[in-house]
Amino acid sequence: MTLDIKICGLKTDAAMAAALAGGASHVGFIFFPKSPRYVEPAEAGRLREAARDKALAVAVTVDADDAFLDEIVARMQPDMLQLHGSETPERVAELKACYGLPVMKALSISEPADLQRIKPYIGVADHFLLDSKPPMGSQLPGGNGVAFDWRILAGLDDGVEYMLSGGLNAANIGDALRQANPPGIDVSSGVESAPGVKDPALIEQFFRAVGAARDDRAA
Numbered sequence: 001m002t003l004d005i006k007i008c009g010l011k012t013d014a015a016m017a018a019a020l021a022g023g024a025s026h027v028g029f030i031f032f033p034k035s036p037r038y039v040e041p042a043e044a045g046r047l048r049e050a051a052r053d054k055a056l057a058v059a060v061t062v063d064a065d066d067a068f069l070d071e072i073v074a075r076m077q078p079d080m081l082q083l084h085g086s087e088t089p090e091r092v093a094e095l096k097a098c099y100g101l102p103v104m105k106a107l108s109i110s111e112p113a114d115l116q117r118i119k120p121y122i123g124v125a126d127h128f129l130l131d132s133k134p135p136m137g138s139q140l141p142g143g144n145g146v147a148f149d150w151r152i153l154a155g156l157d158d159g160v161e162y163m164l165s166g167g168l169n170a171a172n173i174g175d176a177l178r179q180a181n182p183p184g185i186d187v188s189s190g191v192e193s194a195p196g197v198k199d200p201a202l203i204e205q206f207f208r209a210v211g212a213a214r215d216d217r218a219a
């Protein structure tokens with residue numbers, strides 16, 4: 001089975017090169033100004049060129065207005081939108097129709113009942129990113145480096161296209177893959193040396209840990 005792997009919050013050529021060398025299927029750019037991972041749309045457009053025909057370039061936005069989305073789509077030319085705010089199913093449908101791009105809707109999970117929040121988006125969003133709830137006081141809806149209880153995902157209906165996200169790193173990715181067996185995974189803080197500073201060596205370590213966990217399962 002293939003495993004989608006998204007490295008999120010890229011800001012440098014070195015981090016992009018490490019993500020592509022490791023075999024990332026998705027590379028993410030953050031357009032939330034309060035984030036230490038924020039990139040200007042034009043700079044994301046430059047960085048994403050390295051990923052063309054190699055990985056899908058994902059624009060991560062949070063309740064963005066039409067003008068900002070127009071600018072991001074024009075300058076970055078993303079392959080996919082990740083909506084990480086409180087966008088309704090109607091807004092997801094509207095943006096899909098407007099830009100003709102697949103949409104990944106991020107939803108935060110902390111208890112089994114949270115899985116019910118997926119239902120209204122089924123048939124509207126193309127993918128889901130299931131992330132942790134931000135800790136109290138966090139300014140960021142994502143990228144907090146906090147994991148949730150992956151066993152909750154056992155209650156998910158088969159066939160939901162999702163990425164497991166939140167607090168993943170080289171040390172815990174093996175357990176996450178064993179417990180949840182997700183179709184995709186996403187990492188940001190776990191491959192950083194400081195908030196917003198991607199470390200190519202940690203990116204490489206993450207891919208090695210994923211490979212080792214997958215080899216164990218195949219054996």
Ligand SMILES: O=C(O)c1ccccc1NCC(=O)[C@H](O)[C@H](O)COP(=O)(O)O
Pocket residue numbers: 008009028030032035036037060061062084129131140141142143144145146165166167168186187188189190
């Ligand atoms: O990463 C951010 O700074 C961010 C800010 C605002 C909205 C979303 C954000 N990140 C989205 C992601 O897809 C992250 O990879 C995801 O939340 C997991 O982050 P982490 O727990 O740090 O691995």
